[in-house]
Amino acid sequence: MLQCIFILSDSGEVIVEKQMVGHRVDRAICVWFWDYVLANAAGDPSKILQVVVSPTHYLFQIYRNGVTFLACTQVEMPPLMAIEFLSRVADVLTDYLGDLNEDIIKDNFVIVYQILDEMMDNGFPLTTEPNILKEMIAPPNIVNKMLNVVTGKSSTLGSKLPDAAASFVPWRTTVVKDASNEVYVNIVEELDACVNREGVLVKCEAYGEIQVNCSLPGVPELTMSFANPTIMNDFTFHPCVRFRPWESDQVLSFVPPDGQFKLMSYRVKKLKKTPIYVKPQLTSDSGNCRVSVMVGIRNDPGKPIDSITVQFQLPPLIVSADLTANYGTVDILADKTCLWTIGQIPKDKAPALSGNLRLEEGLAQLHTMPTFQVKFKIMGVALSGLQIDKLDVKNTPSAPYKGFRAQTQAGKYDVRS
């Protein structure tokens, strides 16, 4: 049972306070929390654990885009319920407001209050399905805003209980009107890889999500099957997916919610190769450290590899760093992070970063080695090789338009040096 939820800005200021039960929690707890963040993570809440024990309360916190969602309880409750709920709140707010940051929450604080009140009652999640919430509390769209400006009044509240709140399929309203009769399926994969100091690929796997944007009238029945379902090692499903057909035939059968949702997430382990290589080399000698990083395409996925960046934390005990690249830009950020933005790899040359790190006086060699974090994005391909075989839509008056997309980006891609 959560006693209250606070939304904090990235300077520890309380943006929104929502008490959940009769016994109120003083916002002094936020001050305590922020002192804790300052003491333990130098003011960066993303480095704090999700469960924190304060002298008076147990705190749960998650961090998104400079905004901390903080919840308090004093009694036993499943911690994952609190954490998952907070991330659901963050997701719903992002979905509603288009983005999530301090200003946007302040600008729409009434909606935030209404959403929080509907999502949680007496410290326990009440309505968390975005579709139903949207019918109870209208998202701030441009029409609403203009109405507000022109007429000076508007209501964000739906006057009527959504049918779905009471239906057997809580994620879908029974009648979806003015649907454009189309369904889009988007496979988004993240490639996790780990290359050790010897240059050996220790681990390489793809974490994928199938996102569906569905705008179909009535109560449609969808069936999706894969060409190669066996390559998936793990999966989780949206509650709309029926377990039986998946267990027996590995077919996804579901009545979709209206709008955007995550149908499933999966993981394909033990991939053999990464699309690009990053070869860092650090040699230190008598107070100097030569850095050289080479980046190139190892396995051409057939589509352009975009927005490649390589990022690493400069080792401590460095007096100065002089790093240049023959392609792209090199920035050294405030927290001693070096960010090399490459973009696309050019045809004619191999991007390379090189330079010199000057070590502190009396230090001959570098004793710690940085880990290089690689980012990239490839549109139009799922690197795991997962393929959707077909998508059947039943129960619709006319055949809907079906669209498919795929993209892969780097997830936790670590190259150690």
Next chain:
Amino acid sequence: MFGLQSSGAAASWVVGRMGTDAHLYDDPDDASIPALLDSRFDADKVDALKRLLALIAQGVDVAHLFPQVVKNVASQSLEVKKLVYLYLLHYADKRQNEALLSVNIFQKDLSDINPLVRAWALRTMAGIRLHVVAPLVLVAVKKCARDPSAYVRKCAAYALCKLCDLLPDQAMALEEIVDILFGDNSPGVVGAAALAFKTVCPSCLALVSKHFRKLCETLPDIEEWTQIILIEILLRYVIARHGFVKDSLLSAEIQGINDSDPVASMPTQHDSAGNGFCGTISNIMLFRHYIEEFSGFPDGEGDSLRLSSVTTSGNNDVAILLKCTSPLLWSRNSGVILAAASVHWIMAPIGDVKRIIGPVLFTLRSSPDAAHVMLGNILVFAKTMPLLFAPFYEEFFINASDPYQTRALKLEILTTIATEPSIQAIFEEFQDYIKDPDRKFVADTVAAIALCAQKLPSIATTCLEGLLALVFYESSMSNSGHFDGEDAVLVQAIMSIKAIVKVNPVSYEKVIVRLVRSVDKIKEPVARCLIIWIFGEYNFMGNLIPKIVPAVLKYLAWTFTADVVETKLQILNASAKVIMHCPEEHMEEFKRIVAYVIELATYDLNYDVRDRARLLSRLLPCYTTHLGPSHHPPNGDICKELAYHIFDGKLQPSSPSTNNYRIYLPGSLSQAVLHAAPGYTPLPKPQSMELSHNKIIEPTRSNNSVAESGSSIYESSSVYDSESEGDGLSDRGTDASLHHQDNQDVPLVHIYDTSIQKGQTGQNAEENFADLISTDLTELMSKSALESWLAEAPADTLVQNSLQASSARVAFTNHSFERKPKLHTLLDSSDSNGLRVLYAFSSEVSPRSRILVCVDLYLENVTTQQLTDIAIKSEEASSGVDSIGQTSEGSVSVPTIVPVEGIHSLAPQQTEKMVLEVHFHHHLLPLKLSVLCNGKIHPAKLHPDIAYFVRPLPMDLNAFLCKENQLRGMFEYARRSVKIHLVQYDHLDKLEHSDKNLQVAHSVASKILGNTNVHLVSMDMPVTFNVDDTSGLCWRFSSEIPSTSKPCLITILAEGHASGPLDLTVKVNSEDTVFALNLLNRVVAIIE
């Protein structure tokens, strides 16, 4: 160009904010909020309410506008309504009386045609948590539980949770509603019902039994949050009903402990290790903690219970539960996955447990926020079945973005699951980690390497090589003295070497030699100490080490003065060890060196070093002077023995830290924070449930304020213990209560404490005590520590606690007081030709109607002649009295009497008793009667006594306190400093109690009970060392007003000394306030 861009950005920013409530948040105070609230237009009201909300968000207290806001609750606009509700819920607990104003609107809204309005009204009405309206809410919930809209029914279930602390005495009614909701068709409602069940009556597992199958089948369809709750309920039910599964991991462990001694169970561990499961003593401890009973009972007793409490996996209920929870392992919610995994881990047959591993590991990637909590649980799973996790070691490789705590957990899991096939890869990873910038993590890695090497000796040599290289490298690094944490890595590396070498020192002698040879390069004192210790410990072993001893010893003697105190002590120890084992040929040389070292130490600045030197100089001669028997010191042998034990005693094999603090159920908060959070409940005792349905009424769970439920037993019991030691009074009380158990007579007094009271409900007191004494101490500590942390507990429970803690309760039964009715004169003999009529109020209940008050009339003929035709009539209306029953509720509120038959004749000196039934209508004015006698009419006045207008209402203390809580504020009248003197009670000495407190208690109670028609609920005695001090003495009486059936509670509190004047505070709580005030006056009059 630049200016253009920035103005463009500003413009888009303005557009983005246009039409939002941004201006309200930025400047909520720029308009007069009260004026807007009173506006006729909804738009203005909305504006004002939004401003208020903005102020709340910014932490400004706007409670003073409460009255103006509340009246807007009647608005027709849904938006206004919703905003008012938001405000109301935020402040209701502060402004209870004003919040009452809104109740009528809620009542009205509850019958609105829009289900959303009904739901909101119900949510808010329950959410404002007013004791006074709680009964109304209960009625509303009952109604809404049958609402056509599932959303409203769901909200009804949520409202139940809010009600349960407000209406603790209505537990039965609440349970009934839970029962109804469990049977609902809509999965959403069933889920909410599970939540209500958990809050309202978590121990009434019998309630689950009739819905069990249906609940299991609905489980996959209900909402994810309630799935977490329902899974837990079902698990508890199955365990309480059927016990554990015979071939599950958990009961396999239990079988292990059933072998009479723990050592014997070790071999079984190896047997099962081949199976993929490895049980260790700590695992067994872990499982014992999960179950309520196991942590309480001494071993022998518990074992016998266990064998019988095992079921097979073929059991239907178990099978259904497992079947219905397995698809949930694919949930998108990590909480659901963990809950389902816990069920399988506890209940599934060993062979099926592995299905949880994949899903559980996947959550580390799919819900990154949950990763740390999940890892904590995985660690527990992995410790009990390391081989099942072994193939998945790659999951636990460290990412650059992992925070330190996550890394530490991953390392621990890696060491737990490392096996021969995987160790190579793991070891390579570890080598990478050594270069990590986080040196604390590096030190942990080095420690982990040692643990792996101890577990898998095949890699020990490789590990040692790596560690030695690390030591050499680090020693060169740390000499430059720049870095924090570098020393820790070095020290940890040497400690790891020490740990690995210890297993078989002779075979690693080369390593020892190389390490010892590097001692001159290492400056870090702790590291030097460790190396010197290793040198001393193994100086005589193998072939190589003895060869370097002379050189090292010389070196140590040489650097002695330059070292720090700890190192000096270690050098002294090492020299002693060397001399004890030194071969003949080096004896002379070593003697000289050691003598030199001791000499240096004797003149050291530090007294510890000097002391050590003196000790050695007394002990060591027995080794150095054994050549000539003439020089043999008198106690040589003893010295040798002593020295041997000091310096050569076998080291205790220090087992790798068996402290496992993750002893709480997987998925619980307690497991994540490593102490029992308030409200944590272990699994029920296996097969403890009886299927009789009376169990539902079981009163074990007295309150739901979870913060205290877990620990109250311990607390009060410890208080009880100290009391019985320190105070004669409660000693006697204990005897009395024990005595009470033996014979069934009702004793006059028995003193008991809450713990005993609780104990009596389930088991006898002795069992209860055993339970308490053997309770795990650490658990107790952490609980009480946390209690003291959580000082924010609601104030009234604190008061209640302290009451329970410091007072014993004296129970007088109502029968132990004689009611001596006081006789009043109705008619004096002088006025009426010799007829004397006396009257007394009686506590009898009239057979005609409960609202009639019985008055006993005693008619006595004091003359010598016969008196005839005596009758008593009401002076005014002699009509209408027949229909007393009907008119009672009517507007006629004149006191009336029920006609009674007259007495035909009364002989001289004869006394006749007559019962007069009067309906007073709560009038306190004298009732005019006419007494007919010998044909004459004599007017008479009957003075009503309000103390007899009430009827006793038996209730127990808890019920009393609850009722009292509901009747606070305007329903409470109190009169302070009612003084009484105790001198008048001296006559009580003849009673068997000599204790003054008891005397006081008894006398006041008898006064009240003798003169009013009430029920004595309890009498609390202060338990203090000062016997004379009566402060805290407290009486509680309950009664009800017959005409309205409203309870009327009387509390009397004493202050002062038993020997001096006593200050009493009398308090009456009743909804009928006028009546309460009158009653209060009367009670005060009685006492005085």
